[in-house]
Amino acid sequence: MTQSQEKSRQITYVQAVNEAIEYEMANDPDVFIMGEDIAGGAGRANLGKQDAWGGVFRLTKGLIGKFGEDRVRDTPISEAGFIGAGVGAAATGMRPIVDLMFVGFFGVCGDQIVNNAAKMHYMFGGKVKIPITIITSTGAGTASAAQHSETLYSIFTHFPGLKCVSPSDPYTAKGLMTAAIRDDDPVIVFNHKLLMGRTVKPEMGKGIGFGSIVPEDSYEIPIGKALVPIEGTDITLIGISYTTLVCKEAAEELQQKGYSVEVIDLLSLSPMDNETIIKSVMKTRNVVIVDEDYPRCSIASDISALVAEEAFDYLDSPPVRITAPHTLVPYSLPLEMEFLPSKEKVVEAAVSILE
Numbered sequence: 407m408t409q410s411q412e413k414s415r416q417i418t419y420v421q422a423v424n425e426a427i428e429y430e431m432a433n434d435p436d437v438f439i440m441g442e443d444i445a446g447g448a449g450r451a452n453l454g455k456q457d458a459w460g461g462v463f464r465l466t467k468g469l470i471g472k473f474g475e476d477r478v479r480d481t482p483i484s485e486a487g488f489i490g491a492g493v494g495a496a497a498t499g500m501r502p503i504v505d506l507m508f509v510g511f512f513g514v515c516g517d518q519i520v521n522n523a524a525k526m527h528y529m530f531g532g533k534v535k536i537p538i539t540i541i542t543s544t545g546a547g548t549a550s551a552a553q554h555s556e557t558l559y560s561i562f563t564h565f566p567g568l569k570c571v572s573p574s575d576p577y578t579a580k581g582l583m584t585a586a587i588r589d590d591d592p593v594i595v596f597n598h599k600l601l602m603g604r605t606v607k608p609e610m611g612k613g614i615g616f617g618s619i620v621p622e623d624s625y626e627i628p629i630g631k632a633l634v635p636i637e638g639t640d641i642t643l644i645g646i647s648y649t650t651l652v653c654k655e656a657a658e659e660l661q662q663k664g665y666s667v668e669v670i671d672l673l674s675l676s677p678m679d680n681e682t683i684i685k686s687v688m689k690t691r692n693v694v695i696v697d698e699d700y701p702r703c704s705i706a707s708d709i710s711a712l713v714a715e716e717a718f719d720y721l722d723s724p725p726v727r728i729t730a731p732h733t734l735v736p737y738s739l740p741l742e743m744e745f746l747p748s749k750e751k752v753v754e755a756a757v758s759i760l761e
Contacts, residue, residue, distance in 0.1 A: 417620050419601045422576035423465050423541075426583035427503060429624045431473050434501060437587060440479035440488055441505025445470040461505055463543060463602050485515035489540065493523045493592075496538040501587060506542040508554045509596065512561065523592040524567030538593075539586045544572075545598040545648055545698060546735045546742050555735040555742070557698040559596045559646075560705050563676035569629055570675040572596040574650040576620045578673055581627030589629060596675075598648040598698075632679035634686070638666035641692040641756050644683065644709060646672045649696040649747055656752035665760055675705055683709060684717050691722040692759050696747050701729040723759045728752055 417425070431437045444466040460467025470478040481488040485506060492504040506515065519540070526536050546555040562570050569591055573579035579597070586593035627633075635650075636657050645653035650671040657667040668686050672678070687693045693713055697706035706727040713725045728747045736742050 417576055418603050419573070419576045419579050419597070420464050420603065422580035422620050423583050423597070424460075424467065424469070425620075425622075426580045426587070426624070427466065428469060428472065430501075430584065430587045431469065431477060433624075434587075436499065437501045437503065438473075438477040438479065438495075439466060439469065439503040439505065440481050440492065441466075442481055442483055442507055444505055445475065445478045445480045462507055463597070463599070465505070465541065465597075485511050486518055489515040490518040490522070492538050492540075493518055493526070493536060496523075496536045496592075497526060497534050501537045501539075503539045503541065503587060506540055508556075509542045509544050509558045510553045510556045512542075512558065519562070519568070519592075519594075520565045524565045527591065528567060535590045536592050537587075537590045539583075539589075540592070540594045541583075542594065542596060543599050543602075544596045545600055546730070546746055547600045547648075549737065549739050549742065550599070551737045552734040555599075556700075557596075557598075557647075557730070559594075559675050560699050560703060560708070562594055563678075563705065563708075564703075567592065568676065569593040570596065571629055571673060572598070572647040572675055573601075573673065574645065574647050574671050575601065578627055578633070578671070580620055581625050582629070582673065584624055585626040585629050588626065593629065596647065600648050601651075627673065630674045630677040630679060632673055632682040633671045634668065634682065635671055636667060636669040638668035638690065640666040640690055640760060641694065642668045642670060642683075642686045642690045643752060643756070644670045644672060644693065644695045646675070646697055646705060649698055652747055652749055652752060653696055655749040656756065659749065659753050660756055663757070665756070667756070672705075678708075680712055680716070683712065687713050687717045688720045691720055692756075693721075694726045694728060694752060694755050694759070696728045696752055698730050698747055701727065701732050704729055726755045726759065728755055 444461040492502040495502045544557040571582045643653040653669045660667045695706040710725040
Protein backbone atom coordinates (compact mmCIF):
# COMPACT_ATOMS: atom_id res chain seq x y z
CA MET A 407 0.00 0.00 0.00
CA THR A 408 1.51 3.33 -1.06
CA GLN A 409 1.59 6.40 1.15
CA SER A 410 -0.98 8.14 -1.07
CA GLN A 411 -3.28 5.12 -0.95
CA GLU A 412 -3.05 4.99 2.84
CA LYS A 413 -3.90 8.70 3.11
CA SER A 414 -7.05 8.24 1.03
CA ARG A 415 -8.25 5.14 2.87
CA GLN A 416 -11.64 5.67 4.48
CA ILE A 417 -13.35 3.14 6.70
CA THR A 418 -16.23 3.51 9.08
CA TYR A 419 -16.08 3.51 12.86
CA VAL A 420 -17.58 0.00 12.88
CA GLN A 421 -14.97 -1.27 10.42
CA ALA A 422 -12.20 0.29 12.52
CA VAL A 423 -13.35 -1.50 15.68
CA ASN A 424 -13.72 -4.74 13.74
CA GLU A 425 -10.16 -4.42 12.39
CA ALA A 426 -8.76 -3.90 15.88
CA ILE A 427 -10.56 -6.95 17.25
CA GLU A 428 -9.56 -9.13 14.29
CA TYR A 429 -5.89 -8.16 14.56
CA GLU A 430 -5.73 -8.88 18.29
CA MET A 431 -7.54 -12.20 17.91
CA ALA A 432 -5.18 -13.23 15.11
CA ASN A 433 -2.09 -12.36 17.13
CA ASP A 434 -3.12 -13.48 20.61
CA PRO A 435 -4.90 -16.84 21.08
CA ASP A 436 -6.07 -15.72 24.54
CA VAL A 437 -8.35 -13.05 23.02
CA PHE A 438 -11.95 -14.09 22.44
CA ILE A 439 -15.28 -12.29 22.27
CA MET A 440 -18.76 -13.04 23.49
CA GLY A 441 -22.13 -11.37 23.69
CA GLU A 442 -25.70 -11.49 22.48
CA ASP A 443 -26.09 -12.24 18.74
CA ILE A 444 -22.47 -11.44 17.90
CA ALA A 445 -22.09 -14.73 15.99
CA GLY A 446 -25.54 -14.93 14.45
CA GLY A 447 -27.71 -16.31 17.20
CA ALA A 448 -28.38 -19.78 18.59
CA GLY A 449 -28.92 -22.49 16.00
CA ARG A 450 -27.33 -20.48 13.18
CA ALA A 451 -23.69 -21.22 13.85
CA ASN A 452 -23.30 -23.40 10.75
CA LEU A 453 -25.26 -21.17 8.38
CA GLY A 454 -23.28 -18.53 6.49
CA LYS A 455 -20.69 -17.73 9.13
CA GLN A 456 -19.09 -14.96 7.08
CA ASP A 457 -22.46 -13.26 6.86
CA ALA A 458 -23.42 -13.73 10.49
CA TRP A 459 -25.12 -10.75 12.03
CA GLY A 460 -22.16 -9.56 14.06
CA GLY A 461 -24.19 -7.99 16.83
CA VAL A 462 -26.69 -5.19 16.63
CA PHE A 463 -24.01 -2.77 15.33
CA ARG A 464 -22.06 -5.29 13.16
CA LEU A 465 -18.92 -4.74 15.22
CA THR A 466 -18.05 -8.45 15.08
CA LYS A 467 -19.31 -9.22 11.57
CA GLY A 468 -17.27 -11.92 9.82
CA LEU A 469 -15.19 -12.89 12.85
CA ILE A 470 -16.85 -16.25 13.50
CA GLY A 471 -15.90 -17.41 10.02
CA LYS A 472 -12.25 -16.57 10.73
CA PHE A 473 -11.92 -17.73 14.33
CA GLY A 474 -14.70 -20.23 14.94
CA GLU A 475 -17.35 -20.78 17.57
CA ASP A 476 -14.95 -21.26 20.48
CA ARG A 477 -13.59 -17.72 20.17
CA VAL A 478 -16.70 -15.89 18.91
CA ARG A 479 -19.47 -16.90 21.29
CA ASP A 480 -23.15 -16.10 21.30
CA THR A 481 -24.53 -15.90 24.84
CA PRO A 482 -27.93 -16.16 26.47
CA ILE A 483 -29.71 -12.91 27.30
CA SER A 484 -28.08 -12.77 30.71
CA GLU A 485 -25.65 -9.86 31.11
CA ALA A 486 -24.80 -10.82 34.68
CA GLY A 487 -23.95 -14.33 33.50
CA PHE A 488 -21.74 -13.60 30.51
CA ILE A 489 -19.97 -10.57 31.98
CA GLY A 490 -19.31 -12.60 35.10
CA ALA A 491 -17.92 -15.35 32.89
CA GLY A 492 -15.70 -12.76 31.22
CA VAL A 493 -14.34 -11.59 34.56
CA GLY A 494 -13.59 -15.18 35.53
CA ALA A 495 -11.88 -15.86 32.21
CA ALA A 496 -9.75 -12.73 32.61
CA ALA A 497 -8.73 -13.81 36.12
CA THR A 498 -7.40 -17.10 34.69
CA GLY A 499 -5.25 -15.41 32.04
CA MET A 500 -7.55 -15.00 29.06
CA ARG A 501 -8.27 -11.63 27.40
CA PRO A 502 -12.04 -11.60 26.88
CA ILE A 503 -13.94 -8.93 24.98
CA VAL A 504 -17.52 -8.78 26.21
CA ASP A 505 -20.31 -6.94 24.41
CA LEU A 506 -22.75 -5.18 26.73
CA MET A 507 -25.09 -4.16 23.94
CA PHE A 508 -26.44 -0.91 25.46
CA VAL A 509 -24.97 0.92 28.45
CA GLY A 510 -28.45 1.23 29.96
CA PHE A 511 -28.32 -2.51 30.65
CA PHE A 512 -25.52 -1.99 33.21
CA GLY A 513 -27.94 -2.40 36.11
CA VAL A 514 -28.34 -6.08 35.28
CA CYS A 515 -24.59 -6.75 35.56
CA GLY A 516 -23.34 -3.89 37.72
CA ASP A 517 -22.16 -6.18 40.49
CA GLN A 518 -19.89 -8.11 38.12
CA ILE A 519 -18.35 -4.88 36.83
CA VAL A 520 -17.94 -2.71 39.94
CA ASN A 521 -17.57 -5.37 42.65
CA ASN A 522 -15.60 -8.01 40.77
CA ALA A 523 -13.83 -6.65 37.68
CA ALA A 524 -12.92 -3.35 39.34
CA LYS A 525 -11.80 -4.74 42.70
CA MET A 526 -10.24 -8.17 42.23
CA HIS A 527 -6.72 -6.99 41.33
CA TYR A 528 -6.63 -4.80 44.45
CA MET A 529 -8.26 -7.28 46.81
CA PHE A 530 -5.92 -10.10 45.74
CA GLY A 531 -2.87 -7.96 46.43
CA GLY A 532 -1.99 -7.50 42.77
CA LYS A 533 -1.56 -11.24 42.19
CA VAL A 534 -4.48 -11.43 39.75
CA LYS A 535 -4.88 -9.32 36.63
CA ILE A 536 -8.29 -8.71 35.06
CA PRO A 537 -7.62 -7.89 31.38
CA ILE A 538 -11.27 -7.73 30.30
CA THR A 539 -12.57 -5.31 27.67
CA ILE A 540 -16.25 -4.41 27.83
CA ILE A 541 -17.70 -2.70 24.77
CA THR A 542 -21.03 -0.93 24.98
CA SER A 543 -23.07 1.63 23.06
CA THR A 544 -24.16 5.07 24.19
CA GLY A 545 -26.05 8.00 22.79
CA ALA A 546 -29.37 9.35 21.63
CA GLY A 547 -30.40 10.43 18.15
CA THR A 548 -31.53 7.08 16.70
CA ALA A 549 -35.12 6.87 18.02
CA SER A 550 -34.19 3.93 20.23
CA ALA A 551 -36.13 5.13 23.31
CA ALA A 552 -34.99 5.83 26.84
CA GLN A 553 -33.58 2.43 27.83
CA HIS A 554 -31.33 2.20 24.75
CA SER A 555 -30.18 5.82 24.35
CA GLU A 556 -28.43 6.96 27.51
CA THR A 557 -24.84 8.13 27.86
CA LEU A 558 -23.90 6.76 31.26
CA TYR A 559 -20.11 6.65 31.28
CA SER A 560 -19.83 8.89 34.36
CA ILE A 561 -21.23 6.10 36.55
CA PHE A 562 -18.26 3.86 35.74
CA THR A 563 -15.64 6.58 36.17
CA HIS A 564 -16.76 6.83 39.79
CA PHE A 565 -15.18 3.44 40.57
CA PRO A 566 -11.41 2.99 41.03
CA GLY A 567 -10.10 0.00 39.13
CA LEU A 568 -12.00 0.65 35.88
CA LYS A 569 -10.58 2.42 32.85
CA CYS A 570 -13.11 4.16 30.60
CA VAL A 571 -12.56 5.40 27.05
CA SER A 572 -14.88 6.96 24.49
CA PRO A 573 -13.59 7.23 20.91
CA SER A 574 -14.70 10.03 18.61
CA ASP A 575 -13.95 8.76 15.08
CA PRO A 576 -12.65 5.68 13.22
CA TYR A 577 -8.99 6.47 13.93
CA THR A 578 -9.44 6.81 17.69
CA ALA A 579 -11.86 3.86 17.74
CA LYS A 580 -9.26 1.49 16.31
CA GLY A 581 -6.39 2.82 18.44
CA LEU A 582 -8.31 2.83 21.72
CA MET A 583 -9.85 -0.58 21.07
CA THR A 584 -6.38 -2.02 20.53
CA ALA A 585 -5.08 -0.39 23.69
CA ALA A 586 -8.06 -1.67 25.68
CA ILE A 587 -7.60 -5.29 24.60
CA ARG A 588 -3.89 -5.19 25.44
CA ASP A 589 -4.36 -3.50 28.82
CA ASP A 590 -4.05 -5.64 31.94
CA ASP A 591 -6.88 -3.77 33.69
CA PRO A 592 -10.63 -3.78 32.99
CA VAL A 593 -11.40 -1.26 30.23
CA ILE A 594 -14.87 -0.14 29.17
CA VAL A 595 -15.13 1.22 25.62
CA PHE A 596 -18.15 3.46 25.04
CA ASN A 597 -19.17 3.62 21.37
CA HIS A 598 -21.68 6.30 20.38
CA LYS A 599 -24.42 5.07 18.06
CA LEU A 600 -24.33 8.20 15.87
CA LEU A 601 -20.66 7.55 15.07
CA MET A 602 -20.98 3.90 14.05
CA GLY A 603 -21.44 4.37 10.32
CA ARG A 604 -19.30 7.47 9.96
CA THR A 605 -16.09 8.14 8.23
CA VAL A 606 -14.55 11.52 9.06
CA LYS A 607 -14.27 14.40 6.64
CA PRO A 608 -10.61 15.14 5.87
CA GLU A 609 -11.12 18.87 6.45
CA MET A 610 -12.42 18.41 10.01
CA GLY A 611 -9.64 19.44 12.36
CA LYS A 612 -5.93 18.98 12.00
CA GLY A 613 -3.42 16.19 12.40
CA ILE A 614 -3.43 12.45 11.98
CA GLY A 615 -6.55 10.80 13.29
CA PHE A 616 -8.76 13.79 12.63
CA GLY A 617 -9.01 13.29 8.91
CA SER A 618 -9.97 10.08 7.17
CA ILE A 619 -6.68 8.28 7.74
CA VAL A 620 -6.99 4.91 9.47
CA PRO A 621 -3.77 2.92 9.02
CA GLU A 622 -4.13 -0.75 8.13
CA ASP A 623 -1.39 -1.66 10.58
CA SER A 624 -2.14 -2.05 14.26
CA TYR A 625 -1.56 0.96 16.52
CA GLU A 626 -2.48 2.10 20.03
CA ILE A 627 -3.78 5.39 21.36
CA PRO A 628 -2.64 5.67 24.99
CA ILE A 629 -5.39 5.39 27.57
CA GLY A 630 -5.35 8.49 29.76
CA LYS A 631 -4.38 11.00 27.05
CA ALA A 632 -6.60 13.55 25.34
CA LEU A 633 -5.94 14.91 21.86
CA VAL A 634 -6.15 18.49 20.62
CA PRO A 635 -7.38 18.38 17.02
CA ILE A 636 -7.82 22.15 16.71
CA GLU A 637 -5.60 24.70 18.46
CA GLY A 638 -6.70 28.21 19.37
CA THR A 639 -6.32 31.04 21.86
CA ASP A 640 -9.76 32.52 22.64
CA ILE A 641 -11.82 29.65 24.02
CA THR A 642 -11.56 25.91 24.73
CA LEU A 643 -14.31 23.52 23.67
CA ILE A 644 -14.10 20.08 25.33
CA GLY A 645 -15.87 17.19 23.61
CA ILE A 646 -16.44 13.53 24.40
CA SER A 647 -17.12 11.01 21.65
CA TYR A 648 -19.95 12.38 19.47
CA THR A 649 -19.79 15.79 21.14
CA THR A 650 -16.22 16.17 19.87
CA LEU A 651 -17.75 16.26 16.39
CA VAL A 652 -20.23 18.86 17.67
CA CYS A 653 -17.31 20.90 19.05
CA LYS A 654 -15.45 20.75 15.73
CA GLU A 655 -18.52 21.94 13.84
CA ALA A 656 -19.02 24.75 16.37
CA ALA A 657 -15.34 25.67 16.08
CA GLU A 658 -15.69 26.09 12.31
CA GLU A 659 -18.60 28.48 12.75
CA LEU A 660 -16.86 30.41 15.52
CA GLN A 661 -13.72 30.73 13.41
CA GLN A 662 -15.85 32.25 10.66
CA LYS A 663 -16.96 34.82 13.23
CA GLY A 664 -13.32 35.67 13.90
CA TYR A 665 -12.65 33.70 17.07
CA SER A 666 -9.65 31.44 17.68
CA VAL A 667 -11.00 28.15 19.07
CA GLU A 668 -9.23 25.21 20.69
CA VAL A 669 -10.93 21.80 20.71
CA ILE A 670 -10.02 19.01 23.13
CA ASP A 671 -11.09 15.46 22.30
CA LEU A 672 -11.15 13.93 25.78
CA LEU A 673 -11.05 10.25 24.65
CA SER A 674 -10.15 8.87 28.08
CA LEU A 675 -12.66 9.49 30.87
CA SER A 676 -10.83 7.54 33.56
CA PRO A 677 -7.99 8.19 33.89
CA MET A 678 -8.66 11.70 32.60
CA ASP A 679 -6.01 13.95 31.06
CA ASN A 680 -6.23 16.79 33.58
CA GLU A 681 -2.95 18.26 32.37
CA THR A 682 -4.16 18.89 28.82
CA ILE A 683 -7.41 20.42 30.08
CA ILE A 684 -5.73 22.80 32.53
CA LYS A 685 -3.00 23.78 30.06
CA SER A 686 -5.60 24.67 27.45
CA VAL A 687 -7.83 26.63 29.80
CA MET A 688 -4.87 28.58 31.18
CA LYS A 689 -4.11 29.60 27.59
CA THR A 690 -7.62 30.46 26.37
CA ARG A 691 -9.09 31.61 29.72
CA ASN A 692 -12.58 30.41 28.67
CA VAL A 693 -14.09 26.93 28.44
CA VAL A 694 -17.28 25.23 27.25
CA ILE A 695 -17.67 21.55 28.15
CA VAL A 696 -19.98 19.54 25.89
CA ASP A 697 -21.26 16.26 27.32
CA GLU A 698 -24.33 14.23 26.32
CA ASP A 699 -24.71 12.68 29.77
CA TYR A 700 -27.31 13.93 32.25
CA PRO A 701 -26.02 17.06 34.04
CA ARG A 702 -26.00 15.76 37.63
CA CYS A 703 -22.71 14.04 38.61
CA SER A 704 -21.57 14.10 34.98
CA ILE A 705 -18.14 14.22 33.34
CA ALA A 706 -18.95 17.84 32.49
CA SER A 707 -19.48 18.57 36.18
CA ASP A 708 -16.20 16.83 37.03
CA ILE A 709 -14.27 18.89 34.47
CA SER A 710 -15.96 22.11 35.58
CA ALA A 711 -14.90 21.43 39.16
CA LEU A 712 -11.36 20.61 38.02
CA VAL A 713 -11.07 23.89 36.12
CA ALA A 714 -12.55 25.91 38.98
CA GLU A 715 -10.18 24.36 41.51
CA GLU A 716 -6.95 24.36 39.49
CA ALA A 717 -7.26 27.22 36.99
CA PHE A 718 -9.56 29.70 38.73
CA ASP A 719 -7.10 32.60 38.61
CA TYR A 720 -6.74 32.23 34.83
CA LEU A 721 -10.45 32.31 33.98
CA ASP A 722 -12.10 35.29 32.30
CA SER A 723 -15.50 33.61 32.65
CA PRO A 724 -17.02 30.73 34.62
CA PRO A 725 -16.89 27.27 32.99
CA VAL A 726 -20.02 26.56 30.92
CA ARG A 727 -21.55 23.10 30.58
CA ILE A 728 -23.64 22.08 27.57
CA THR A 729 -25.30 18.77 28.48
CA ALA A 730 -28.47 16.84 27.93
CA PRO A 731 -31.31 18.06 30.17
CA HIS A 732 -32.07 16.25 33.40
CA THR A 733 -34.83 14.22 31.80
CA LEU A 734 -35.16 10.84 30.15
CA VAL A 735 -34.40 10.48 26.46
CA PRO A 736 -37.66 11.06 24.55
CA TYR A 737 -38.83 8.63 21.87
CA SER A 738 -40.16 11.41 19.64
CA LEU A 739 -37.34 12.13 17.17
CA PRO A 740 -37.85 15.95 17.07
CA LEU A 741 -37.76 16.04 20.88
CA GLU A 742 -34.78 13.68 20.89
CA MET A 743 -32.79 15.98 18.61
CA GLU A 744 -33.57 18.88 20.94
CA PHE A 745 -32.36 16.69 23.84
CA LEU A 746 -28.88 16.37 22.26
CA PRO A 747 -26.13 18.97 22.64
CA SER A 748 -25.89 20.75 19.30
CA LYS A 749 -23.56 22.98 17.35
CA GLU A 750 -26.02 25.85 17.75
CA LYS A 751 -26.09 25.52 21.54
CA VAL A 752 -22.29 25.46 21.72
CA VAL A 753 -21.87 28.46 19.43
CA GLU A 754 -24.46 30.44 21.39
CA ALA A 755 -22.71 29.68 24.68
CA ALA A 756 -19.27 30.53 23.29
CA VAL A 757 -20.42 33.83 21.76
CA SER A 758 -22.13 34.84 25.00
CA ILE A 759 -18.77 34.42 26.74
CA LEU A 760 -16.59 36.08 24.12
CA GLU A 761 -18.68 39.10 23.17
